[in-house]
Amino acid sequence: MCSNDIISNILGISDKNLVFTGDGIEKIRGIEFKVLNAVLTYVPKACSKCGCVNENYS
Secondary structure (H helix, E strand, C coil): CCCHHHHHHHHCCCCCCEEEEEEEEEEECCEEEEEEEEEECCCCCECCCCCCECCCCC
16 A cells, blocks of 8 residues: 555645545446545534535534
8 A cells, every 4th residue: 555645646635634544446337446545534614615514423
């Protein structure tokens, strides 16, 4: 597995609160995809794009 910084740079993601935890291959409808798993290390109060309020971790 590549480091978190390398994956972030390749994808152009600058959010330091996103931590990549693993990768793998998943077959979806007969097609294999490379899948990256990540965790957001904080709970936002609302969506910065649409303003939807986060209630009860929704």
